[in-house]
Amino acid sequence: MRTKDNKGIYSMRHTILRAAVCAFFAGAAMTASAANPFSDVERDSWAYEAVASLSDQNIVEGYPDGTFKGDKHITRYEMAQITARLLAKRNSLSADQQSVVDKLSREYANDLSSLGVRISELEKKTGKTSLLTELRVQGIDRYDNIFKDTKEKHYELGARIRLNTMTKINDRSTLYGQLETYMGMNGRDPYDINKYTYDKNGNESVRAGHSDGELHLNRLWTTFQFGKKQDTTNLPFGPSKNLIGIGQFPVKMGVTGYTYDGEFKGAFITFGDYIKGGRLTIAYGRATNINYNYTGPMMHGIKVTPIAKSKLIGELSTNKVVAAAVAANPALKSVLGKATGLINSSNNLPELQNNLGKIVNLIKTQNPQLAQAVAAKLGTLNLNSLVSASTMYYNPANDTLYPMGKDVVMDWGEDEDVPVTYASYIYKVPDQWEFHAYAMKANGPVGHICEAYGFAGSYYVTPKWNIHGEFVKNLRVLPLNNEKPHSFNYGLSYGTADVLKPRSYSIGIDYIYSQAGTYFGGSGNDIADQYMGHVYKNWHGMKNVPAYFADKMDALTDGNPANDHNNFGGAKFFLAKASYVPMKGLIVEADYGFNAKDMGGKKMDNMFMLKATAYIK
Numbered sequence: 001m002r003t004k005d006n007k008g009i010y011s012m013r014h015t016i017l018r019a020a021v022c023a024f025f026a027g028a029a030m031t032a033s034a035a036n037p038f039s040d041v042e043r044d045s046w047a048y049e050a051v052a053s054l055s056d057q058n059i060v061e062g063y064p065d066g067t068f069k070g071d072k073h074i075t076r077y078e079m080a081q082i083t084a085r086l087l088a089k090r091n092s093l094s095a096d097q098q099s100v101v102d103k104l105s106r107e108y109a110n111d112l113s114s115l116g117v118r119i120s121e122l123e124k125k126t127g128k129t130s131l132l133t134e135l136r137v138q139g140i141d142r143y144d145n146i147f148k149d150t151k152e153k154h155y156e157l158g159a160r161i162r163l164n165t166m167t168k169i170n171d172r173s174t175l176y177g178q179l180e181t182y183m184g185m186n187g188r189d190p191y192d193i194n195k196y197t198y199d200k201n202g203n204e205s206v207r208a209g210h211s212d213g214e215l216h217l218n219r220l221w222t223t224f225q226f227g228k229k230q231d232t233t234n235l236p237f238g239p240s241k242n243l244i245g246i247g248q249f250p251v252k253m254g255v256t257g258y259t260y261d262g263e264f265k266g267a268f269i270t271f272g273d274y275i276k277g278g279r280l281t282i283a284y285g286r287a288t289n290i291n292y293n294y295t296g297p298m299m300h301g302i303k304v305t306p307i308a309k310s311k312l313i314g315e316l317s318t319n320k321v322v323a324a325a326v327a328a329n330p331a332l333k334s335v336l337g338k339a340t341g342l343i344n345s346s347n348n349l350p351e352l353q354n355n356l357g358k359i360v361n362l363i364k365t366q367n368p369q370l371a372q373a374v375a376a377k378l379g380t381l382n383l384n385s386l387v388s389a390s391t392m393y394y395n396p397a398n399d400t401l402y403p404m405g406k407d408v409v410m411d412w413g414e415d416e417d418v419p420v421t422y423a424s425y426i427y428k429v430p431d432q433w434e435f436h437a438y439a440m441k442a443n444g445p446v447g448h449i450c451e452a453y454g455f456a457g458s459y460y461v462t463p464k465w466n467i468h469g470e471f472v473k474n475l476r477v478l479p480l481n482n483e484k485p486h487s488f489n490y491g492l493s494y495g496t497a498d499v500l501k502p503r504s505y506s507i508g509i510d511y512i513y514s515q516a517g518t519y520f521g522g523s524g525n526d527i528a529d530q531y532m533g534h535v536y537k538n539w540h541g542m543k544n545v546p547a548y549f550a551d552k553m554d555a556l557t558d559g560n561p562a563n564d565h566n567n568f569g570g571a572k573f574f575l576a577k578a579s580y581v582p583m584k585g586l587i588v589e590a591d592y593g594f595n596a597k598d599m600g601g602k603k604m605d606n607m608f609m610l611k612a613t614a615y616i617k
Helices: 007-034 046-056 075-088 095-107 109-113 115-123 292-300 305-318 320-328 332-344 349-366 368-381 444-448 526-532 547-556
Strands: 129-145 152-168 173-184 196-198 204-206 216-225 241-252 261-273 277-287 393-395 400-402 418-429 433-442 451-460 465-474 486-494 505-514 535-539 542-546 571-583 586-597 607-616
Touching (some): 046 075, 075 095, 129 526, 196 292, 292 444, 305 332, 320 332, 349 368, 418 444, 505 526, 535 547, 542 547
Antiparallel strands (some): 129 535, 173 216, 216 241, 241 261, 261 277, 418 433, 433 451, 465 486, 535 542, 571 586
8 A cells, every 4th residue: 555645644743753752761760860870979979079070071981880889898999090090081072071080089098109009909800791782762664665656664663672782801802782673653663684594495584582572692702902002991891902803793894884784794804993093804705784685586586477467467457458448348347357377377577478469369369450559569579678688697407597697597585684784994083084094895705896996985074074985986887877986975064963073963965866776775874775785575476576676667568768777776865964962862863865866867756864862881
């Protein structure tokens, strides 16, 4: 059923979303405000209030859960440890902050003198796990057909919960983990890119842990810091330079993550510091956030005969000449019924083409002129183009067309996570500028269509104004459009929404141009995901057919050769974004995609997304 635009429904949906956000985060905010950040310190101590105040200013490093526990519960020693750390960075503090630290140092002067052994004992503690909970509520339209003339959509209101953990194994090794779940809040299953898996026959099933409200392991990786030991006193997430890692870890390509911002399963090595300066990263494994409904048909192909059947039956039922002939001669109705039966009984394309001759002869017994017209029309549909397109590969043995050619032929379910080798070099000057250069190559059969490089950069013209841009080029010729596709984006933003800084904000706008074959799923933005990787949920009776393939087939069989060489798939659009931090630990974001078209010029619907994310420690 098509969903029409309706301002009343639109307003009501976002009223519901606002209410859901308030209800969802009310308990979280209550928990955060009720939590005692220094549970081992007496509340009536002036030191408690002083350290709590400094903590609110983000200059205190305690243990990850906010407590300060040594081998014994000796508050004075623990407070002295905090003071020692503050003294170590006294020169970077404001005058008022220095005054508070000086007062603390006088209070704990005797304890500080004996802290040499005590601090070392505290720092040697291992196995301490910190937990950061991330709660997100999001409202967005999800599309079964994104094109304006034929759009079909439904509204999704859902929540995503992530439980992030960090465990210090020793001074050089750290273990990171992330449990994740999605929950629908309006009777619709929320979108989860990794929700479904497929067997070799193409049968779909839900992955374990991916049903509504079920927990699954989204990330789990460990790192080891090599080379000169790094001082991690002011590094809450562990060592940041010269790392070897293994497991399932996050990877973001470029500065925006439009091309890919998801997980990678394998191993990596990083030379340099990921916080500032230059770093080189090399990774080998599998990209796990791939939109398989979008990429799968590239590899396992699509059955041809069902497409041809649907087109023929549709033509017989909607053709005005046929309808007029039936009105003049009702006996033709039974003939057309037999014709439909012959079409449906065809098991492959040669059998279907043979049955078309029988259909023309059947019609000829009742109306020779109509038979001639039908034969001419069937000829213009050019069904042979479905199997004779020079850039694609048709296998008559299984009646399957492979849009990316003979070299990219795989079974259903094979390589749902695409094997990849990835390398990047990033140079970063925090809050000023950064430059990215990266390259990736898919391994196995997918490597015949995916070998790309890219550049990205971000520059703060002023402390508030930022410009950024990216370029990606696929070095493989894709049979779909017989080209080496590329993509680029550029944008402008003002301000920085920092979740640790209340009342901070940012606004901006980006332009994204993405040809089919430079995006494979896993964008960091849900609007960009739907524009660049659109999939028809129902096309000629088949589920989940990517637009780049479906539109190509429609063009080849529409009777107009001029459409056969259009540029299919991809997207070009604007994306406006705004973010605001109303309180520490909570960020609200609104995105609006507009003026969107595919590479052939077909207009896509405008799209709005609103989400709120809370971080609780």
